[in-house]
Amino acid sequence: MSDEVSFSAMVKAELALLTPELPCCQRMELAGLVRALGRLELQGRGRVALTLSTDSAPVSRKAIRLLKRVSAVEYKVMVMRRRKLRKNLVYRIHIPPQPAAMELLQLAGFIDAAGQPTEWAERPELAHDHCRRAYLRGAFLGSGWVAGPEKQHHLEISTSATEAADALGQMLFSFGISARMAARRESLILYVKEADQIIRFLGQIGAHHALLRYEEVRVVKEMKNRVNRQVNAEVANMVKQVDAAARQVEAIERLKAAGALERVSPPLQELAALRLAHPHASLKELGELCRPPVSKSGAAHRMRQLMALAESLG
Numbered sequence: 001m002s003d004e005v006s007f008s009a010m011v012k013a014e015l016a017l018l019t020p021e022l023p024c025c026q027r028m029e030l031a032g033l034v035r036a037l038g039r040l041e042l043q044g045r046g047r048v049a050l051t052l053s054t055d056s057a058p059v060s061r062k063a064i065r066l067l068k069r070v071s072a073v074e075y076k077v078m079v080m081r082r083r084k085l086r087k088n089l090v091y092r093i094h095i096p097p098q099p100a101a102m103e104l105l106q107l108a109g110f111i112d113a114a115g116q117p118t119e120w121a122e123r124p125e126l127a128h129d130h131c132r133r134a135y136l137r138g139a140f141l142g143s144g145w146v147a148g149p150e151k152q153h154h155l156e157i158s159t160s161a162t163e164a165a166d167a168l169g170q171m172l173f174s175f176g177i178s179a180r181m182a183a184r185r186e187s188l189i190l191y192v193k194e195a196d197q198i199i200r201f202l203g204q205i206g207a208h209h210a211l212l213r214y215e216e217v218r219v220v221k222e223m224k225n226r227v228n229r230q231v232n233a234e235v236a237n238m239v240k241q242v243d244a245a246a247r248q249v250e251a252i253e254r255l256k257a258a259g260a261l262e263r264v265s266p267p268l269q270e271l272a273a274l275r276l277a278h279p280h281a282s283l284k285e286l287g288e289l290c291r292p293p294v295s296k297s298g299a300a301h302r303m304r305q306l307m308a309l310a311e312s313l314g
């Protein structure tokens with residue numbers, strides 16, 4: 001199991017233990033969860049079965065707990081092994097056609113008030129912050145994923161319908177989280193890649209332990225990055241300086257060998273002698289050694305003249 005899976009699983013395990021106090025929030029959390037996990041099965045003559053599938057045991061337990069509290073549906077729970085080589089289990093909650101199931105489908109926005117299939121049915125509860133938080137928690141539990149804080153920052157919630165994705169995006173935005181949207185196979189993904197936004201989301205949906213862990217790792221990671229950037233910049237500068245000095249030494253040696261050095265002005269002769277004597281010094285340091293001292297740009301100007309002269313030797 002990779003770290004990312006375990007961080008995401010850790011967030012879900014924490015969230016699965018929370019149960020909202022307000023009945024409205026319990027309903028909205030179940031709505032978000034059912035919308036994310038649910039698949040409809042039309043059985044003819046208006047009969048609709050609903051199956052909730054998840055590979056997370058805590059999430060399936062939470063779905064059952066909320067179903068018991070909020071809904072009167074009869075359901076069957078199955079645990080299955082994924083096909084082929086996959087080792088993980090899938091937990092299925094099967095809700096056969098029944099009157100109470102229609103209420104649940106309506107709650108989750110699969111059908112509208114008239115019983116017609118819909119991509120999204122706005123719920124009045126979602127006008128409340130508490131209910132939007134609960135809905136987002138349900139949606140994340142059902143179809144969310146977050147990378148571990150030591151990885152590249154990434155949090156996403158997937159959904160199947162454009163209208164549902166828009167509604168989720170607006171809910172996130174109401175908490176100051178600007179999610180971007182992307183299509184992946186048959187799904188639409190809402191995702192955020194900024195650590196601040198991920199932390200804000202974890203806070204809004206009540207994943208406080210996960211949030212602290214995220215913060216902790218992020219601070220250490222950013223400190224390391226800052227130090228690395230600084231060290232890299234210093235090393236790059238040093239390499240540049242050493243390269244330039246080596247080219248200057250080489251140019252001055254050529255001027256000397258060609259007898260051209262005796263014909264240049266005394267200040268240039270002085271700088272050439274200083275460079276040969278101090279091959280590792282910076283131009284600023286060479287300028288300070290000149291008599292009288294010259295500035296870094298003064299020394300650079302003289303050095304450019306020497307380099308141009310060496311160049312002209314061919």
Ligand SMILES: [Zn+2]
Nearest residue numbers: 024025130131
């Ligand atoms: Zn509420």
